[in-house]
Amino acid sequence: MKYHMAIKLGHNLLKVMTHIKCRGKFYPRTDNAVIRTAVPDDKVPWNIEWPEYNPVTYTAPHLLGTGDQLPSWADPEDMAGVCPKWNSPDGNVNRKSHIGDYEVHNNKPRNPCGRTGVQGRGCLGRWGPNHAADPIVTRWKTEKDESGSSKMVTHPKTSMPILQFVAIKRKDCGEWAIPGGMVDPGEDSTSTLLREFLEEALNIEETSVAEERHSIVNQVSRFFRDIAIRQLIHSGYVDDPRNTDNAWMETMAVNFHQPSEIADSCLPSLNAGSDAAEAVWVDICSSNSLYASHSDFLKAVTMLRGAHW
Numbered sequence: 001m002k003y004h005m006a007i008k009l010g011h012n013l014l015k016v017m018t019h020i021k022c023r024g025k026f027y028p029r030t031d032n033a034v035i036r037t038a039v040p041d042d043k044v045p046w047n048i049e050w051p052e053y054n055p056v057t058y059t060a061p062h063l064l065g066t067g068d069q070l071p072s073w074a075d076p077e078d079m080a081g082v083c084p085k086w087n088s089p090d091g092n093v094n095r096k097s098h099i100g101d102y103e104v105h106n107n108k109p110r111n112p113c114g115r116t117g118v119q120g121r122g123c124l125g126r127w128g129p130n131h132a133a134d135p136i137v138t139r140w141k142t143e144k145d146e147s148g149s150s151k152m153v154t155h156p157k158t159s160m161p162i163l164q165f166v167a168i169k170r171k172d173c174g175e176w177a178i179p180g181g182m183v184d185p186g187e188d189s190t191s192t193l194l195r196e197f198l199e200e201a202l203n204i205e206e207t208s209v210a211e212e213r214h215s216i217v218n219q220v221s222r223f224f225r226d227i228a229i230r231q232l233i234h235s236g237y238v239d240d241p242r243n244t245d246n247a248w249m250e251t252m253a254v255n256f257h258q259p260s261e262i263a264d265s266c267l268p269s270l271n272a273g274s275d276a277a278e279a280v281w282v283d284i285c286s287s288n289s290l291y292a293s294h295s296d297f298l299k300a301v302t303m304l305r306g307a308h309w
Contacts (some may be wrong), residue, residue: 029123036055046114059121074125074126075125079108086104087102108246111244113237127247132252135224136178136254136297139281140260168277177294223256231255
């Protein structure tokens with residue numbers, strides 16, 4: 001399979017294979033009613049001529065409203081009179097891509113990773129990049145030895161230490177994933193990382209006792225601000241099943257790693273909330289089946305930390 005684009009991974013530039021998950025037969029959340037045009041690998045790039053390409057146009061019904069009926073986080077369906085600032089900050093909306101300028105054809109952005117088999121926005125709110133942030137919180141897997149001291153657990157096949165990460169089970173599709181979500185208008189990605197972890201992995205919205213809520217927020221904020229344990233893993237395109245020819249997901253994924261000496265005290269107990277049905281610590285390995293590009297992010301974390309994959 002040919003490579004045709006690149007993403008940033010930490011301080012390195014890695015090449016990524018042609019997107020796959022956003023070329024599945026059925027568009028998600030449509031009860032299999034919206035069928036994508038099958039796009040062969042060699043027809044994915046826009047610079048490959050394909051005059052017969054005429055995919056179905058689909059935008060979710062709840063995104064077709066106007067005025068007060070249009071969700072605050074969504075663009076109008078018809079952008080002709082809006083004059084959006086493509087490839088630029090546009091008021092509170094960030095229309096810049098992490099991976100550079102994208103093409104605009106007939107006043108509609110083109111997916112920088114190529115064809116997906118469906119036009120429109122699908123179930124994404126913004127034309128062009130839809131920005132998210134994913135906090136990858138990890139710790140070493142440990143066990144008590146005979147003396148009662150903690151020691152790292154190694155994998156029997158590779159003899160490498162095992163990392164664990166905070167995983168959530170998504171309510172919308174039932175898949176396991178890294179906790180994370182969309183960057184709100186006017187919000188920076190760093191704030192999104194903290195907010196989404198608090199909401200999805202700690203259920204902060206349902207914590208009714210003010211003192212407890214304040215304590216949890218302060219504890220996690222201190223942990224997330226510690227630059228010694230923080231490492232950028234990915235800033236760019238995500239092979240997300242919701243992507244279309246004109247709207248796509250991008251994310252900033254950051255690893256927050258608990259040093260073994262503070263692993264028992266730096267975070268509160270997990271408690272799923274918001275869009276998450278469950279929140280648990282999970283061993284990281286190559287057999288993890290996760291949402292979108294999340295397995296790729298975890299593989300990068302194990303390479304960074306020298307852990308088993």
